[in-house]
Amino acid sequence: MKKIICSGALFYTLSTKRFLTLHRTAKKNSVWGLVGGTNEENETAWEALKREIKEEIGFLPEIKKTIPLETFVSNDEHFHFHTYLCVVQDEFLPILNVEHDGYAWVEFGKWPKPLHQGLANTLRSKTNQNKLQTVFELINLIS
DSSP, X not given: OOOEEEEEEEEEETTTOXXXXXXXXXXXXXXXXXXXXXXXTTOOHHXXXXXXXXXXXXXXXXXXXXXXXXXXXXTTSOEEEEEEEEEESSOOOOOOOTTEEEEEEEETTOOOSSBOHHHHHHHHOHHHHHHHHHHHHHHHHHO
């Protein structure tokens, strides 16, 4: 069985300290989630992520820092999902493709519902919460 490898971006803004979520159209599960999708053959996780960002929000914003947050691997090891925290200066207006019908910039912990189950699991993880807290503290030190 061929591996399915995906990449997703959790955008975070320095100016408002909010995160970007996208609402999937009803055809693809009507849930809120990240920018991202399936890697194409021979793409690295980062190459796939840049392509997915351009496809789903219409352009590649200026990313100040990209921090690997998590790599989820299914129990059978056939599904891998790489989640990155992508830090940008300011909120931007996405130009959504047909996969999404809405977006929201939200504060940590004030996530829209229903949230994609994979993203919900990522955000509930104590390890990931600690990583994000460390990033926020470091950002506050250098701001």
